[in-house]
Amino acid sequence: MDAPEAEDHVVLDVRAAGICYPDLLLTQGRYQAAAQPPFVPGSEVAGVVVRAPAGSEFAEGQNVLAAPGIGGYAERLAVPPAFVLPMPQGLDFAQGAAILANHQTVHFALTRRAGLLAGEKVLVLGSAGGIGSAAIQVAKALGARVLAGVRRDHTEEFLRGLGADEVVPLREGWLAEAKDLTAGAGVDIVVDPVGGDVFDDAVRALSPGGRLLVLGFAGGAIPTVKVNRLLLRNVSVVGAGWGEFLRTNPAALRETADALAELVAGGLRPPVTATYPLERGAEALRDLAAGKIVGKAVLVNG
Template identity: 65%
Template sequence: MRALVLTALDGPDALRWSEVAAPVSSTRVVIDVRAAGISYPDLLLTQGRYQLKAEAPFVPGSEVAGVVVSAPAGSPWRPGDRVCAATPFGGYAESAVADPAWVWPLPPELSFVEGAALPTNYYTAHFALVRRGRIEVGETVLVLGAAGGVGTAAIQVARALGHRVIAVVHRDGADDFLRGIGADDVVRLRTGWAAKVKELTGGRGVDLVVDPVGGAAFDEAVRVLAPEGRLVVLGFAGGAIPTVKVNRLLFRNVSVVGAGWGELVRADPDALRAVAGAVADLVRAGLRPPPPIIVPMAAGADALRKLGAGEILGKAVLVREGA
């Protein structure tokens, strides 16, 4: 079979579309991959900058959708099942393996391309909003990095759960896209953006901030929290890891919490099943990932480069030739 092999921890430039041995396993589910999602952790992994480490050469790719080829005895999976799966490594290939606990049914309403968009972004967004952010009825959500994969998922999940959403975005040309997927308001990430958010909320601020960006926007995001608001940290796509001035938390009665989805599911697979089920319920109720940018799997290196440069609007998905 063919796969994108990372030959050194030098980022996307070190990826090669190569012939490799097809995986065989008696303990894990073997999946004929039809589509594989591109995610920011994948990019960091190719650079050796992610908390999970792997020695080159290896095949990156952490989320796939496809058809079961084989499964361990006693697992719920059978050859021919349409599935999504989380695969910490190995997803950018024509065939991949996954722990049976990290595999779940592909909702029949979704295509393989749409299904490949779910594992990282939509499950992370639901986990951040519901379990870590403890969102309540009638609350307003602000999403930083709103035009990225996690940002777009957070907008859609928040709207599907019935909340007002304010999208904060740096790049130009994304406003119509963000409103089209459910943002009630779009604010440019420029000087004065926090004042605009306060204006939109009648001076009160927002109840929950979803922050996959970090960096310079973090301090202002804390300031736009309403009393007893929560800021949920998902990552640091902006590069810098901010520090928390805890006196602000104390005097304003606000909270900053972390949402490490990958770390949780590695320790508690039941959490994955619960969130997958909750997102499937939203899909049945009408939630659909916006059409992703489709890239041939062999050209995955270019897609990762564009992701790192902030040129991907929403989600990019690798599709196997002939799949």
């Protein structure tokens, strides 16, 4: 059952594991933190404690979340206590797994990196995906006015259900539409997990003093920025690498989880739109790569 290190780890039965883009990149050998095959992916799980080290805050039978980094697509998992979190009240296991990677990333990005203030306008690119849907929820819960930028058809009802105030299809002329929706002023923050060909217009969408958050490159191409635009318009392009931040600031995991638990208490529920049995994890990752998943997919065990 247990690995040799399990005596000082929390051992849990996995009930749900989130499907996220870093898991996909890891299996493709494209993630910045490489894993040596063979390995089990899975960086966000929810489950029930089987055994916990003496002196930890966890106890047998407790519902918990865990951020193991790898290994979550499993029936049982041993995780250091520092990477285990209490399950927020009001969430089921699937929702618990879904609130980890994406919601923590965007909460970190919006609060620590962009300094979001209530009342600011936030444009979310790639808003129908995992990061994008989480960004809509978190930004709205923190008091922002949210514009959802989206390429996928037939998603407006879903995006408005998450809290988007406006939906902007990312077709030709989208920048003018976004400007019209802000009375020509532009937005204060752009959340960009996409990169690619929308990046230049996303910079132009910023109001003076605005911040563009770089969260990833799901669109494939890594864009470049002409820094004279930043200078002349007093705007910023800000990197938001949550995993790298945690490596040097591990206490931020619990701090961010506690902040999200407050949002859950206020009604936030992650949008679990697809579930797969644990044994179909590879299929779930293929569907994520093919753009078939809107919102968040989760593997369920039992």
